Structures are given as C-alpha cells and as structure tokens.
Amino acid sequence: MKGRNMTRWRDPAKDPRQEPKSNLITAEGAERLRGILDHLTRVERPRLSTKVGEAAAQGDRSENADYTYNKKELHRVLGRIRYLTKRLDEVQVIDRLPADTDRVYFGAFVTLEDDNGDELHIRIVGHDETNTDKHWISVDAPLAKALLGKGLDDEATVAAPGGEMTYIITDIRYRDPNA
Known part of the structure; x- marks a missing residue:
C-alpha cells in the first residue's frame, strides 16, 4: 500500500521518539512557560473569541473565511493552553x-x-x-x-x-x- 501519508514502520522498542522524556526544567524555563500560558489565556484566547463572534454575526458561516480561519486559530490556542497547563503540572523545577x-x-x-x-x-x-x-x-x-x-x-x-x-x-x- 502506497500513499503520501504512509510512514516507515519503526520498532517501538528501538524508536528514540518513544523514549520517555525527563520532566526537568530550569526555574527560568518554567517562568517562560508560565508567561506564555498567561499571554495565551489572558490576551490571545479572548481576542480570538471576539473575532470568531464578530465573524459569526456576519451570517453564512460555510463561506466565511474569516470565521473559519479564526475558529481554527482559537482551537490551536486552546490546544496549546491545554498542553502548557498539563506540562507545567508535570515538570520538576530545578532551582x-x-x-x-x-x-x-x-x-x-x-x-x-x-x-x-x-x-x-x-x-x-x-x-x-x-x-x-x-x-x-x-x-x-x-x-x-x-x-x-x-x-x-x-x-x-x-x-x-x-x-x-x-x-x-x-x-x-x-x-x-x-x-
């Protein structure tokens, strides 16, 4: 079977991408991640929510590129917020x-x-x-x-x-x- 989405099979026991990552982080690295999370939560998410609401109010959403684009961006930001929240709970800060x-x-x-x-x-x-x-x-x-x-x-x-x-x-x- 061939296709552009097909990937090479890798033995999970030998694949370096499957190795567990350490949860260590420096104090300044943790602070930087908290800053990114704060910016996404307080600035980006409300801004994109407003843009999605304004675009939705314009009418037909199926042909509204502004609505589609901003909704995708909002989902990307929400995914990043979820990841950073989970990651900050997992890391061990070395201070x-x-x-x-x-x-x-x-x-x-x-x-x-x-x-x-x-x-x-x-x-x-x-x-x-x-x-x-x-x-x-x-x-x-x-x-x-x-x-x-x-x-x-x-x-x-x-x-x-x-x-x-x-x-x-x-x-x-x-x-x-x-x-």
Missing part, C-alpha cells in the same frame, strides 16, 4: 545548584573542545527549553547523556552521523538560580 559544581549536571554551561581544537559552548536544559541558536541541548540528548557526571578535562565520546566524536570538557559553569 538550586548541584552539590558538586565541578561536575556536569542539569543546568550546566559546558565548554567542549573537539579533536580539531574547535570549541563548542552548550547548556544542558530540559527538553521544553532546547534552543539551537543558543546551543541549549536537552538533558535527554546523546551528547548531554555522555557529559553528565563528568568533570573538567574528562573525555566524552558520543555517536554522531559521521562517526564517533570525542570531546574534552574545558569549562563547567552554573548560573545561580537565586541571583
């Missing part, structure tokens, strides 16, 4: 420094050096906070898993598409959550 700040743990800013001498600056955060522009990676990512618990000048080897990469940890820093 303290680890006991041993000389090792890599959740929330660490880590500087790595590869075999070519190139530096890579990353931060280990929860999967809700990942940001490729800032080089913030999920604690569930293979590189983060390889780094956790390691100290300065330790080597970490991680499988990459082009083969295994080895990094040396050259700096470990933490941001004080209470500052």
Whole structure:
C-alpha cells in the first residue's frame, strides 16, 4: 500500500521518539512557560473569541473565511493552553545548584573542545527549553547523556552521523538560580 501519508514502520522498542522524556526544567524555563500560558489565556484566547463572534454575526458561516480561519486559530490556542497547563503540572523545577559544581549536571554551561581544537559552548536544559541558536541541548540528548557526571578535562565520546566524536570538557559553569 502506497500513499503520501504512509510512514516507515519503526520498532517501538528501538524508536528514540518513544523514549520517555525527563520532566526537568530550569526555574527560568518554567517562568517562560508560565508567561506564555498567561499571554495565551489572558490576551490571545479572548481576542480570538471576539473575532470568531464578530465573524459569526456576519451570517453564512460555510463561506466565511474569516470565521473559519479564526475558529481554527482559537482551537490551536486552546490546544496549546491545554498542553502548557498539563506540562507545567508535570515538570520538576530545578532551582538550586548541584552539590558538586565541578561536575556536569542539569543546568550546566559546558565548554567542549573537539579533536580539531574547535570549541563548542552548550547548556544542558530540559527538553521544553532546547534552543539551537543558543546551543541549549536537552538533558535527554546523546551528547548531554555522555557529559553528565563528568568533570573538567574528562573525555566524552558520543555517536554522531559521521562517526564517533570525542570531546574534552574545558569549562563547567552554573548560573545561580537565586541571583
């Protein structure tokens, strides 16, 4: 059977998308999610509800593109509100420094050096906070898993598409959550 909606079968036991995600989040990440939820609840939902009501008052809804579009947007916002509400109930906010700040743990800013001498600056955060522009990676990512618990000048080897990469940890820093 062929079709554009058909996907390749994956063994659920080996599919990385099926692995459970950690529920860790930094204090600033939780605050950002609460801010998004507040904005969607107090600003976007009422605005879209008003637009849907105005479009519905214009008459025939079957040919009313404004009504259809705004109703879809309202459903998208409501879905996002439900997701964020559920997610904020599930997450565990990490709002303290680890006991041993000389090792890599959740929330660490880590500087790595590869075999070519190139530096890579990353931060280990929860999967809700990942940001490729800032080089913030999920604690569930293979590189983060390889780094956790390691100290300065330790080597970490991680499988990459082009083969295994080895990094040396050259700096470990933490941001004080209470500052």
